[in-house]
Amino acid sequence: MPLLSLAIWLPILAGVLLLAFGRDDRAPAVRWAALIASIASFLVTVPVVTGFDNTTAAMQFVERHAWIGRFNVWYQLGVDGISLWFVPLTAFITVIVVVSAWQVITERVNQYMGAFLILSGLLIGVFCALDGLLFYVFFEATLIPMYLIIGVWGGPRRVYAAFKFFLYTLAGSLLMLVALIYLYYKSGGSFDILVWHRLPLPIDAQVLLFFAFFFAFAVKVPMWPVHTWLPDAHVEAPTGGSVVLAAIMLKLGAYGFIRFSLPIAPDASHRWAWLMIALSLIAVVYIGLVAMVQRDMKKLVAYSSIAHMGFVTLGFFTFNPLATTGGLVQMIAHGFVSGAMFLCIGVLYDRVHSREISAYGGVVNTMPRFAALAVFFAMANVGLPGTAGFVGEWMVILGTVKLNFWIAAIAASTLIWGAAYTLWMVKRVYFGAPANDDVRGLVDVDRREFAMLGVLAVIVIAMGVYPKPVTDSMQVSVAELLRHVAQPKLAP
């Protein structure tokens, strides 16, 4: 069975059908249809994880069909230990997003659900594509639904945020398109990413390619100083949009680094690793400090996402198996934790219609069950041992110590910054006496919201306590990647 194709096209098809046939006067049916479609799409990805062979670094579940014969482009899919977990993660987050929108979105429900289902399929396509052009098509196509999601269902400055999001990311990826075509030429007419991995290239070509990829992926991650679109996009996007943005879309950039930059231009990657490490550390420290002074909860979590993604890029560019695996684990953990954080903000926003920290205070008094979950996710965001947030950060720090103690020390300072901005927000929002009538009138989470947050909490604990299944499946692929990256592949 072509499982990966199914995982990509099932949600897209469902989304298109919803767009074509759904109407607002049939909103309940649309919601149920979307839920069933998203759960079915998630179930399809389960056999990919259970049937995955941990002992090989080769691509698995490979599908290969001729697509554009004239340019030797193939519809080629496959997953290895690096991309495996993003497939179920994306499908799962989509289920959560559908549930989170259940009562909140009342207008153009079919378009909202359809956009997220299509987006989910496209994102899975990015992680599975083994053909450069196919990757690019999926990578770019994700912009369209996200642009519409931010612009149609977003906040007051949604138009500005939507344009900034689209044009920023497009600017980065257009250079990547030229780089992909150049690789096509250099490899003698192939768009196969695995062929590109083996392709020897002179150092100046590698450096140019490295920077073309850098602009595309650094914008997406986002890395300092091209991160400014993210806080705007997060603040204006509807809750579901923020969740997908933080949980999945940011991962596209980091995934691009590990799938393209490192193996295709390993020598340039080594030469410019200092820049990547420096930018990552700036993200960890400086953005962490920026997060601390935010008044808007969503902005705070957005900046915290940038800081956490700094850990991922740091892990990748230390060229060390522990740190690289740690970066990957961090990507997945951050997907769950940041998604949950944004959902929590959504829960509050739906009731009070404010994201300002100062509009809250003492929420724990009126919403005890919700506050327990929210504080738990905040702890996970800080990196409390026993939660998913801890595992990745710990591995990255340990790996980095081997490279350079001081880099590791600066990176480890995130435990201070992260704790400072997260816990300070928790204190101001959740603890103390109820601050105003809005808070006094709050109603605790209903069963739908509790279930949605509860499932995420269980996963966050499970990953924190027993991350072995995840790390095991990555190990061989990461080792193979680093072995490949360690060897120079310069061409005269």
Add this chain to the structure above:
Amino acid sequence: MNWLAVTPIIVLLVLAGVVALADLWVRDPARLLTYNLTQGSLGIVGVLQLWFFSEGMTHYAMQRMVVADPMSHLLGLFATLAMMVTLVYARPYAASRDILRGELFTLSMFSLLGILVMIGANNFLTVYLGLELMSLSLYALVAMRRDDIAATEAAMKYFVLGALASGFLLYGLSMMYGATGSLELSEVYKAIGTGQINKAVLILGTVFIVAGLAFKLGAVPFHMWVPDVYQGAPTAMTLLVGGAPKLAAFAISIRLLVESMSGLAVDWQQMLIVLSVASMLLGNLAAIAQTNIKRMLAYSTIAQVGFMLLGLVPGVVSGNTVSAGNAYSSAMFYVVTDVLTTLGTFGVIMLISRAGHEAEMIDDFRGLARRSPWFAGVMAVFMFSLAGIPPTVGFYAKFAVLQALVTTNVAGLIWLAVAAVLLSLLGAYYYLRVVKVMYFDEPVDIHPVVGGLDVRVLLSLNGAAVLLLGILPGGLMQLCAQAVVRMFAT
């Protein structure tokens, strides 16, 4: 003499005459008979083109004045289809504006005749004859709404500047004739190849020919007529000017520059680079400032033409023509898909327009996603395609041209590709703005969108084609490549 080769042209000429005569007896204000006869005739011509294309032969006819090769059949087929689609979109629009007269159909058929003559030209004179036949029909069509000041002004501008362009082209052609002693494309090619000809005359002739072509294509700095004509002409006529004729302009560019003057490629490629970068820069920048959607699309066309011209640049690299087939077929794919998208875009504009209301301003599209989610979606597909975002066909058009540049492995051309993508980023802004207006804004006009079944079905098909060709572009790419490769084979 091979009559078979010119069958589609002769059939079209005869049928156009029949339609013109038959219309004299039509009393019906809806002109249903004329319309059906026209579409039927175009259908016959289209089928003939398809049949000849599938045979894949090359014939010369009329003392080698006319050539019938796969490229002429393929482009002719697309031009015929484009004309049929244009007339479907135009009919209700014209009917509600009292310009649904017999001349609309007859002149459209004659302009198509001119297009087919240009596409099949193998002689300087044939090129010129076809060009004039097409242009004169179009001038009259633009002026058809004679009590409308904007339309009349547009027609005057179009005529004066168009005549100037024809003059340039004719002057250039006459220099070529003077220098090489032949009017036939392949003879001119051979004469240039001997290297015995005075280079100064050839270069001067090239300059005038390129300027004439740039005028017809609407490339900067010969673009002045485009925004005024697009905006001033009734939308149906804008589509007649901006649709099928683009294919003809592309065809004569190939016939003149490649088939007869590829010996001078080094010179005209330099000129095209300047024209193309200037077009992309000015077109994209000026489009941002527009509030009128037709004028915006005019500047967008200028930018698109600039991008298409890039495809003609890497044909001959340091005297080597290995990449020629790749380059020219990319440009051909670009122009064909651009026409497909342009048809749909103007189709939507005409659909939104009502009697007494021209949907000309971008603001007229406010909240279209609420008034008609379906056609807002269709229009969004066209906009994303023009912006070159996958998965629409516009992306592959840009991709094809970019790969033609990059695979030459000439540093200058690779940087040209980088410049082109950065300039197309500018373009993304104003296409996105149309999507923004349709989706993010509240409607001010709450009239439901109504249209005939034929228009709605065809527009939906048009949108589906842009999307489906964006998912499976291989077939059309292959057809363009075949047509161009066969052209070189003879």
